[in-house]
Amino acid sequence: MLRFAAGRLLQAIPVLLVVITATFLLVHSAPGGPFSAEKAVPAEVIKALEAQYQLDQPLWKQYVSYLGDIVNGNFGPSFKYPGRSVNELIAAGLPITAELGLYAMLIAVLIGISAGVFASLRPNTLQDYVPMSAAMLGICMPSFLLGPLLVLIFGIYLEWLPVSGWGDIPGDKILPSITLGAAYAAYIARLSRGQMLEVLSQDYIRTARAKGLPEPLIVVKHALRGGLIPVVAFLGPAFAGLLGGSFVVETIFQIPGLGRFYVQAAFNRDYTMILGMTIFFASLIILFNLLSDMLAIWLNPKLRHGSGAAKP
Amino acid sequence: MTEPLLSVQHLGVEFDTDEGVVRAVDELSFTVAAGETLGIVGESGCGKSVTALAIMRLLPQPMGSIAGGSIRFQGEDLAKLPVARMEKIRGARIGMVFQEPMTALNPVKTVGKQLIESLLLHTDLKVEQAIRRAIEMLDHVGIPSPDIRMGEYPHQLSGGMRQRVVIAMALICRPSLLIADEPTTALDVTIQAQILELIKALQQEMGMAVILITHDLGVIAETSDNVAVMYAGRMAESGTVYDIFDDPRHPYTQGLLASIPRLDHASKTRLTTIEGMVPGLLDLPKGCRFENRCSRRQARCATHAPVIETIAEKHKVSCFNPATQPPHDAAINT
Ligand SMILES: Nc1ncnc2c1ncn2[C@@H]1O[C@H](COP(=O)(O)OP(=O)(O)O)[C@@H](O)[C@H]1O
Ligand SMILES: [Mg+2]
Numbered sequence: 001m002l003r004f005a006a007g008r009l010l011q012a013i014p015v016l017l018v019v020i021t022a023t024f025l026l027v028h029s030a031p032g033g034p035f036s037a038e039k040a041v042p043a044e045v046i047k048a049l050e051a052q053y054q055l056d057q058p059l060w061k062q063y064v065s066y067l068g069d070i071v072n073g074n075f076g077p078s079f080k081y082p083g084r085s086v087n088e089l090i091a092a093g094l095p096i097t098a099e100l101g102l103y104a105m106l107i108a109v110l111i112g113i114s115a116g117v118f119a120s121l122r123p124n125t126l127q128d129y130v131p132m133s134a135a136m137l138g139i140c141m142p143s144f145l146l147g148p149l150l151v152l153i154f155g156i157y158l159e160w161l162p163v164s165g166w167g168d169i170p171g172d173k174i175l176p177s178i179t180l181g182a183a184y185a186a187y188i189a190r191l192s193r194g195q196m197l198e199v200l201s202q203d204y205i206r207t208a209r210a211k212g213l214p215e216p217l218i219v220v221k222h223a224l225r226g227g228l229i230p231v232v233a234f235l236g237p238a239f240a241g242l243l244g245g246s247f248v249v250e251t252i253f254q255i256p257g258l259g260r261f262y263v264q265a266a267f268n269r270d271y272t273m274i275l276g277m278t279i280f281f282a283s284l285i286i287l288f289n290l291l292s293d294m295l296a297i298w299l300n301p302k303l304r305h306g307s308g309a310a311k312p
Numbered sequence: 313m314t315e316p317l318l319s320v321q322h323l324g325v326e327f328d329t330d331e332g333v334v335r336a337v338d339e340l341s342f343t344v345a346a347g348e349t350l351g352i353v354g355e356s357g358c359g360k361s362v363t364a365l366a367i368m369r370l371l372p373q374p375m376g377s378i379a380g381g382s383i384r385f386q387g388e389d390l391a392k393l394p395v396a397r398m399e400k401i402r403g404a405r406i407g408m409v410f411q412e413p414m415t416a417l418n419p420v421k422t423v424g425k426q427l428i429e430s431l432l433l434h435t436d437l438k439v440e441q442a443i444r445r446a447i448e449m450l451d452h453v454g455i456p457s458p459d460i461r462m463g464e465y466p467h468q469l470s471g472g473m474r475q476r477v478v479i480a481m482a483l484i485c486r487p488s489l490l491i492a493d494e495p496t497t498a499l500d501v502t503i504q505a506q507i508l509e510l511i512k513a514l515q516q517e518m519g520m521a522v523i524l525i526t527h528d529l530g531v532i533a534e535t536s537d538n539v540a541v542m543y544a545g546r547m548a549e550s551g552t553v554y555d556i557f558d559d560p561r562h563p564y565t566q567g568l569l570a571s572i573p574r575l576d577h578a579s580k581t582r583l584t585t586i587e588g589m590v591p592g593l594l595d596l597p598k599g600c601r602f603e604n605r606c607s608r609r610q611a612r613c614a615t616h617a618p619v620i621e622t623i624a625e626k627h628k629v630s631c632f633n634p635a636t637q638p639p640h641d642a643a644i645n646t
Contacts, residue, residue, distance in 0.1 A: 125434075203415035209370055211430040211481070212403035214396070225420050301420055301465040310447075 003305070005294060012286045017284045020070065020275070024063055024190050033240045047077035053079060053272075066275070086276035089261055096166055097257035100176055100249070101242050107181030108238065112188025113231060117219065119189070120227075132188060138186025143245050146181040147252040166255040175251040180245050184238050188231055196227040229299050236292035240285040301304030315384075316343040318367070318489060323381035323391075325359070325366050328374075334593045334635040335379070336362045338545045341620070344538075349515065351536030353529055353552070355590060359545040360525045361411075364491045366391075367523075368408055369398045386488070404434040407482030411494040413475035417466035423450075423460030423477055427484060434485045440470070449480045453510060472503035479510065486518055493525045497583035499525050506533060529572050533557060538626065541565045544590055544601040545618055561623065561634035563608045600632070610632045630643065 050056045054065065069076055075086035115131040122128055154175060155163035162172035199205065200223050208222045247259035254260075258277065265273035297303045325337040337359040342584045344350045352360050361392035367379055369390060380398055381389040390398065402408075408513065410416045418426060427446040431437050437445065442542040443462070450458030466474055475495060484488060492511060496504035512535060515522050532539055532553070539556040541549045541564065560566045567586040588605035591597055592636050597604070603613040620630040 138432060203410060203412055204418040207410065207416045207478070207481070208418070208429075209409040210402055212399045212401070212433055213429065214399050222418050222421070226418075241512060299420070302467045303423075305468070307463070 001294065002295065004278060004297070005290060008290050008293070012283075014273075015286065016279065016282060018306065020067070020241065020279055021063075023275055023278045024066065027269075027274050030269065039289055045199050055078070068195075071281065075279070076272040078270055079275050080265070080270040080273065082208075083271035084232075086272050089273065090258065090277065090280055093256065093261050095260035096255060097243075097246050097250070097259060099266075100166070100173070100246055100255065100257060101239070103177035104184070104242055104245075105174060105180035105235075105239070107233075108188055108242075109235075112185040113228065115185070115189040115222070116192030117196055117227070118192075120156050120193045121219065123197055126171055128193075135186040135189040138182050139181070139190070143179050143183065144252065146182055147175070147249060150179055151252075164254045166253070166257070176249050176255060179252070180242060180249045182284035184241065188234065188238070189292060190228060190230050192233060193227050195230050196223060199223045201225045202226075225299060229296050231246075232299060233296040235295075237284070239288040239292070243281055243285065313441070317346040317386065318344040318523075319382075319475055320367070321382045321384070323363070324379040325371065326379040327372075327376050330353075331594055332443075335596075336545050336593060337366065338456045339620075340381070340542075340545075342538075342540050342547070342550060344422050344489065344523060346482050346521055347515075348537040349524055349535055351532035352525045352540045352542060353527060353532050353547075354542035355528060358542045359491050359526075360542060363523060363542075364408065364493045364523065367491065368402060368406065368410075369393070370394075371601075382478060400434070403430040403482075403487070404485045406486050406489045406491065407483045407487040409478050409490065409492040409495045409496050413471055413498060415479055416478050417474060419466055422463055422465055425468070427462070427477070427481055429477060430481065431486050446480075446484065448479070449477075449484050452514070453480045453483075454506075455480075457507065471499055472506065475503075475507055476510070479507070479514070482501065482515060483518065483520075485493065485592075487520060489521045489523070490515070491525070494527070496531070496580060497526070497528075502506070504531075512537070519571045534637055541568065544596070545593065545595065546601060547628070547630060548602065549627075549629045550620075551624070553622065555627040559627070559635075561627070561629045562602075562631050563606045564602050566635060567605075571587075572580040584608050597644060600630075623628065 033102065047056070054062055056067075066076070072088075075090070078084050078089055079087050080087065097305050115135065119131045121129040151163045154161045160171075160176055162169045163175075165172045166176070196219075200219075201248060205222055208218045213221070243259075246257060247263055249255070250257045250259035251263055260275065264270075265277065323340040324335060327334045327336055332571070336371070338445070340359075340363060342350065344635050351580065352363065362376070365376070367390060369378075371377060379389050380547050381391065385486055388397075388401075390401070392519065393401070408622055417423070420581075424443065424446060427449065428442040430449045431442040431445060433566070435442075438510055439558075447462060449459045452463055455461055455473060455476050461469070461473075466477070469477065475498075484628065490511070495511065496507050497637075499507060509533060511522065511524070514520075521530070522535075524531070526532060536553050538554055539550065539625045540547060541556065543564050549560065556565060557569065561568055564586070586605055591601055591604065597614070598608070599612070599614045600609075601617055603609050606613065608631075613632055616632075618632050620628050620629045622628050623634070
């Protein structure tokens with residue numbers, strides 16, 4: 001297990017290097033610079049600013065010095081928020097995005113698994129069709145549609161919930177969390193239904209029935225664990241998807257999280273901000289994929305104990 | 313005569329399939345007395361497993377169902393028992409061993425957890441007592457260092473060891489009936505003999521009855537008191553092991569016997585096999601199901617189905633024209 005983790009972390013280094021290089025080149029090849037603005041700024045001011053941020057140096061020199069900073073965990077100063085570092089800005093936005101992501105993940109996991117397991121207990125009946133049709137709808141519905149729709153229904157028409165913000169009015173966290181989590185709940189529902197059906201048809205479930213175990217115990221003690229391994233393995237990719245989704249949801253609901261910073265940074269050509277956040281997100285995604293894979297392995301004794309050679 | 317432990321009467325089992333309703337078991341009757349072994353034999357697909365699953369009420373849902381007949385076991389009709397009552401009988405009073413030891417155990421639970429499960433469910437034992445009993449049981453079925461095996465996962469055991477664990481699991485609550493559905497078919501020949509020996513030894517020690525399902529007459533000869541020969545979902549012939557082996561009457565039984573290699577025959581003897589195909593359950597013939605393969609068929613065999621008749625104390629045959637002479641090879645098209 002430790003060797004697996006170490007190996008995956010080593011693999012992550014070249015991946016991150018590619019991410020850094022590609023983003024660096026993309027950002028620097030985009031037309032315009034961070035200090036090109038609508039109103040004319042004197043040429044010497046821009047020059048001075050560019051010198052301050054080393055933008056007058058050759059590209060490869062900028063690249064090398066940037067890599068050096070990153071190794072020390074320093075993403076450099078923001079171009080658009082003078083006097084603030086990218087590290088500071090990430091630290092400011094992270095708790096909000098993390099909270100949003102956590103709620104969305106909880107919704108996805110709890111609702112997804114319950115709906116999937118529930119549907120799998122009576123396949124091809126109403127108990128299966130209703131949640132699975134809802135799941136299909138959830139998967140097909142993009143968050144930039146679902147969000148405004150929920151706002152329209154629960155915020156404006158029914159006036160039950162606030163339409164925007166985060167932590168200002170009670171209940172304003174509900175709609176964004178649902179908007180972000182819905183598609184993943186739907187996906188997890190389908191995934192766990194399929195896997196549960198697979199597991200419930202296995203011989204060892206029949207063995208458990210032959211022991212006299214009542215059906216609910218069979219589901220909980222014999223089917224759930226095997227049925228949820230793929231769901232656990234999916235949590236890593238789901239996390240990556242949630243991060244991406246949070247950009248949209250934070251913009252819809254005007255939540256001051258990382259996602260909004262990121263979108264703004266792109267509009268502002270805030271090079272260091274874009275680079276820093278991209279690298280930060282990439283590292284998070286790699287880390288969470290590793291964690292969910294490790295959890296899935298740990299849940300599967302065959303993999304946990306290395307190769308499953310039978311003893312005589 | 314006292315009531316037998318298990319009495320299956322006129323059992324029918326149907327499957328609702330896409331092609332229509334299939335009657336996989338029809339008019340099947342047999343009894344098993346306490347402590348004795350009934351061998352059920354017949355070609356693959358003749359309904360042996362379905363019969364076992366019907367007794368356990370574990371027919372695949374929702375397509376499989378018991379359609380007629382009764383399954384009396386210790387004074388109750390299992391065919392009509394509510395599910396909750398049936399769960400109290402499964403594992404406690406009837407144990408079952410399935411054919412595939414490789415897949416019969418849950419891969420993500422330790423051997424120990426799977427063993428103590430039924431004890432905790434059916435007895436008042438505390439966890440520590442259950443663990444002790446489970447270790448004893450593993451020892452009993454011939455698993456070395458049982459206390460270590462308790463903490464291992466199925467994939468860490470060989471096929472033979474797994475089948476021993478499955479047997480230990482089926483017997484741990486000391487049931488009065490064990491149903492073993494081809495318990496050795498998936499195993500090596502040497503292991504097969506060991507497992508059969510084990511079942512026999514445990515049976516004598518615990519005094520339970522056994523229904524041993526197999527397509528191997530050799531296994532039946534070594535283990536069974538009584539034998540039921542099934543063909544296409546029906547009983548062809550049943551009787552004591554002597555009735556069946558020394559005085560087989562049904563042409564199908566005779567054909568089966570003729571097709572086992574015998575040590576006492578000259579090695580040159582050609583192995584006989586029964587020619588022709590088993591009729592499909594979807595288009596069964598109107599008459600006897602064996603008619604198209606039978607060398608003793610008569611005109612009425614094609615139009616009328618024989619009913620099973622008693623010809624000696626326990627010996628029953630379902631045939632209009634049963635053989636009267638034992639010679640095995642004579643009755644069969646070769
Ligand atoms: N799940 C099922 N669905 C439909 N038909 C089935 C099913 N299981 C068994 N059958 C039918 O029952 C017959 C007997 O099967 P089975 O009892 O498994 O045979 P065997 O004697 O080899 O154990 C099969 O030939 C098949 O037609
Ligand atoms: Mg079978």
